Amino acid sequence: MNNINTITIVGGGTAGWMCAAYLSKHHRDKTVRVIESAHIGRIGVGEGSTPHLQQFMADLGVTESSWMRACDATYKAGIRFSHWNGDDSEYFHPFFSELDEKTAEVFFVNANARRRGAAVPVHPDGYFLAAQLAAQNRAPKALSALARPLHYGYHFDAQKLADWLRAYACARGVEHISGTVSQVQGRQRIEHVTLADGRTLQGDFYIDASGFQSLLVEKTLQEPFIRFNDELLNDRAVAFATEALPNPPVYTHAQAMPSGWRWHIPLQSRCGNGYVYSSQYLSAEQAELQLRQALGEYHSSAKHLHMRVGMMRRALVSNVMAVGLAQSFIEPLEATALMVTGHSITLLSQFIEGQVSAQQLNDELHTLVLGVKDYILGHYATSRRIDTPYWLASAGIAAQSPRIAPLLQRWRSGGDIDQWLHQHRHQQAYNRASWYCLLAGMDYRDTHLIQPFECAPAHIDSAAKAYVKTLCETHFGVHEQVLRL
Numbered sequence: 001m002n003n004i005n006t007i008t009i010v011g012g013g014t015a016g017w018m019c020a021a022y023l024s025k026h027h028r029d030k031t032v033r034v035i036e037s038a039h040i041g042r043i044g045v046g047e048g049s050t051p052h053l054q055q056f057m058a059d060l061g062v063t064e065s066s067w068m069r070a071c072d073a074t075y076k077a078g079i080r081f082s083h084w085n086g087d088d089s090e091y092f093h094p095f096f097s098e099l100d101e102k103t104a105e106v107f108f109v110n111a112n113a114r115r116r117g118a119a120v121p122v123h124p125d126g127y128f129l130a131a132q133l134a135a136q137n138r139a140p141k142a143l144s145a146l147a148r149p150l151h152y153g154y155h156f157d158a159q160k161l162a163d164w165l166r167a168y169a170c171a172r173g174v175e176h177i178s179g180t181v182s183q184v185q186g187r188q189r190i191e192h193v194t195l196a197d198g199r200t201l202q203g204d205f206y207i208d209a210s211g212f213q214s215l216l217v218e219k220t221l222q223e224p225f226i227r228f229n230d231e232l233l234n235d236r237a238v239a240f241a242t243e244a245l246p247n248p249p250v251y252t253h254a255q256a257m258p259s260g261w262r263w264h265i266p267l268q269s270r271c272g273n274g275y276v277y278s279s280q281y282l283s284a285e286q287a288e289l290q291l292r293q294a295l296g297e298y299h300s301s302a303k304h305l306h307m308r309v310g311m312m313r314r315a316l317v318s319n320v321m322a323v324g325l326a327q328s329f330i331e332p333l334e335a336t337a338l339m340v341t342g343h344s345i346t347l348l349s350q351f352i353e354g355q356v357s358a359q360q361l362n363d364e365l366h367t368l369v370l371g372v373k374d375y376i377l378g379h380y381a382t383s384r385r386i387d388t389p390y391w392l393a394s395a396g397i398a399a400q401s402p403r404i405a406p407l408l409q410r411w412r413s414g415g416d417i418d419q420w421l422h423q424h425r426h427q428q429a430y431n432r433a434s435w436y437c438l439l440a441g442m443d444y445r446d447t448h449l450i451q452p453f454e455c456a457p458a459h460i461d462s463a464a465k466a467y468v469k470t471l472c473e474t475h476f477g478v479h480e481q482v483l484r485l
Contacts, residue, residue: 008203012036015324016209017165024172033175048335051151076153077130086385091441094130098148111440139482239274371429
């Protein structure tokens with residue numbers, strides 16, 4: 001067990017308060033304090049999650065009703081992708097659960113048949129419960145008992161979630177210190193931090209939750225930051241809110257744009273909208289105008305963001321660990337930021353208990369972030385859009401990525417994709433179902449390839465889709481009504 005008694009978190013925001021909340025629940029013998037500056041604003045636009053947030057809240061021992069209303073949260077079954085091939089096609093990336101195991105196999109068979117040349121229509125939307133929930137706008141929270149657990153995510157107000165986590169942590173003994181760090185003392189390790197008002201604070205261990213500035217890990221300890229700009233072109237975003245919808249959909253909508261893509265995230269009190277783009281191909285003014293024209297909204301105040309895309313070479317250095325944006329960031333296409341943060345906190349907890357070493361922690365986070373990057377690159381590499389210089393460049397660069405090019409080649413050539421995924425499973429952040437949904441959803445294939453492969457029998461295919469539809473209609477209620485329960 002590491003000799004850590006006092007933990008000082010520099011920076012609030014969602015990442016800092018997630019860390020404080022978790023430590024206050026699972027390490028009650030530790031003194032935990034959070035230094036949060038009133039003069040440094042939160043970015044506050046990452047407002048979607050994967051099912052990892054569901055598990056994180058369960059680990060805190062809280063019920064959904066205790067935090068969802070306070071954070072304007074809605075349920076999320078997955079992400080709908082539109083126009084990524086430059087046409088009207090779209091597909092749904094569902095959150096996979098054990099309930100999908102049998103019906104997904106039918107989808108896998110037909111997806112393999114189609115990429116080998118069979119004239120069989122195949123689309124992920126019909127074979128996964130989450131996709132059917134999205135189609136019928138039913139909340140992914142069962143109203144009656146299920147044989148297997150269902151995994152789902154949330155949409156939420158990021159500012160309110162950070163405030164809720166702060167209240168949770170402080171109620172359990174975390175010390176909230178309002179102040180701005182003006183100086184950090186230390187070279188090989190952090191000795192103490194000094195606030196602008198002259199106060200000096202010491203600790204055994206420090207958490208760097210200072211956002212993109214990485215005040216402790218990068219600026220003080222000089223840990224290198226590995227940039228991903230050579231593969232991921234998007235480095236800017238513009239965002240603003242629009243009015244709430246009467247019956248908010250249970251999915252995030254990711255729609256391709258001329259120089260990037262835009263998100264639509266429905267909350268209880270408003271909708272969040274943003275355009276993620278590359279500054280090489282679009283100015284901030286052009287991006288804002290394109291987003292406003294797409295939404296028909298010309299009055300909401302816009303927020304412009306610069307994104308530092310990449311990761312720290314090591315998250316844990318000496319007596320400091322970086323979390324959140326101070327550690328890594330990949331564009332929010334699959335809403336992975338809180339997933340990485342939550343996993344980082346779990347590993348930190350294990351490090352405190354002496355269950356993992358610093359090297360093991362860093363290696364695991366390194367693998368996770370690179371695995372996320374691979375999957376994000378897959379969205380661009382499989383696109384057939386050629387209508388703008390941005391799409392020509394992003395698709396070409398992504399397809400040449402040395403980590404995913406072999407996977408794409410295996411899929412297009414009709415090779416055994418399952419064997420490849422299994423062989424490389426330790427470097428993947430996404431499972432088999434997610435890769436199939438992406439590759440088949442984009443209809444990524446060599447249209448000239450003809451190889452014998454037997455499709456699933458028609459009656460099996462129909463039965464699988466009927467089972468998912470019946471399960472949805474039998475066990476799940478309309479989203480708006482469930483939110484009122």
